[in-house]
Amino acid sequence: MLGLVTHPSYDIPLQDGHQFPATKFSRLIAILARDGVLDRFDQHQPEPAARDDLATVHCPDYIDTVAEGTLSVSALRILGLPWSEVLRNRSFLAPNGTLATARLALANGLACHAAGGTHHAHYDYGAGYCVFNDLVYTARRLVDEGAAGEVLILDCDVHQGDGTARMLQGDDRIFTCSLHCRTNYPARRAMSDLDVEIDKGTGDTGYLAVLADTLSALTALRRRPDLVLYDAGVDVHNDDRLGQLSLSHFGLRARDEMVIRHFRDRGSAVATVIGGGYGTDINEVAHRHSIVFRAALAVATG
Numbered sequence: 001m002l003g004l005v006t007h008p009s010y011d012i013p014l015q016d017g018h019q020f021p022a023t024k025f026s027r028l029i030a031i032l033a034r035d036g037v038l039d040r041f042d043q044h045q046p047e048p049a050a051r052d053d054l055a056t057v058h059c060p061d062y063i064d065t066v067a068e069g070t071l072s073v074s075a076l077r078i079l080g081l082p083w084s085e086v087l088r089n090r091s092f093l094a095p096n097g098t099l100a101t102a103r104l105a106l107a108n109g110l111a112c113h114a115a116g117g118t119h120h121a122h123y124d125y126g127a128g129y130c131v132f133n134d135l136v137y138t139a140r141r142l143v144d145e146g147a148a149g150e151v152l153i154l155d156c157d158v159h160q161g162d163g164t165a166r167m168l169q170g171d172d173r174i175f176t177c178s179l180h181c182r183t184n185y186p187a188r189r190a191m192s193d194l195d196v197e198i199d200k201g202t203g204d205t206g207y208l209a210v211l212a213d214t215l216s217a218l219t220a221l222r223r224r225p226d227l228v229l230y231d232a233g234v235d236v237h238n239d240d241r242l243g244q245l246s247l248s249h250f251g252l253r254a255r256d257e258m259v260i261r262h263f264r265d266r267g268s269a270v271a272t273v274i275g276g277g278y279g280t281d282i283n284e285v286a287h288r289h290s291i292v293f294r295a296a297l298a299v300a301t302g
């Protein structure tokens with residue numbers, strides 16, 4: 001059975017009208033349960049990450065300000081979320097959720113996290129709704145432990161994985177690749193090992209062609225990562241409030257299956273995280289996030 005990592009405390013308490021769809025995490029699990037998808041996974045819950053473990057990738061002072069609720073007004077503005085104990089708690093849980101998912105993937109080939117992909121978090125500050133960088137934390141822990149020799153972070157969220165790229169600059173055990181919309185947040189870009197910029201308004205056909213080319217390029221560049229951390233952000237969808245690409249539900253499903261199948265066929269373990277997805281209809285957003293779980297099952301059983 002494929003592993004699925006989730007936690008009942010992943011939702012973020014926010015005021016109505018906030019741009020971030022606060023309850024999408026619990027809504028995603030409800031949709032997976034309703035559709036008979038959840039039962040086909042083996043479920044796991046993470047423990048909160050220890051301060052010292054997070055401090056292998058984040059500034060200890062920054063971790064303390066998150067833990068103590070002493071982030072400055074400007075730090076909170078850049079983060080885009082108000083501090084609360086619930087936010088603090090879920091911020092320590094989610095990185096270990098991605099780590100647990102990656103460990104399950106290394107053991108069984110493929111596993112999914114019902115959160116994660118906080119790729120705008122930097123070494124000493126959070127940004128764009130991202131407190132700690134679960135992708136960097138997970139990749140670094142696993143290569144440091146020797147559980148993985150080489151990790152690829154493939155970021156298909158519509159926004160560039162700038163925090164990931166910057167935090168991993170110079171680490172040649174971890175390869176960062178970001179496919180994102182050319183004209184979107186963040187204004188100041190970082191340099192991933194491979195950045196692929198896609199024009200605003202690109203739909204399914206154009207997007208999937210670029211993705212196929214990128215996967216071929218990755219094969220040529222890095223022959224076989226032990227582990228792929230796949231950020232399946234759904235803000236590439238046509239109806240997303242923040243994205244500027246125009247993928248349909250079919251396009252999302254094809255994207256996720258293409259990525260997972262490509263790496264599983266080559267013997268790499270794949271751990272998926274949900275990444276970004278925005279809209280006023282939380283059920284719609286959560287449904288889009290459910291696609292990667294369906295794609296994972298399809299690849300694993302097909």
Ligand SMILES: [Zn+2]
Nearest residue numbers: 157159235276
């Ligand atoms: Zn995004």
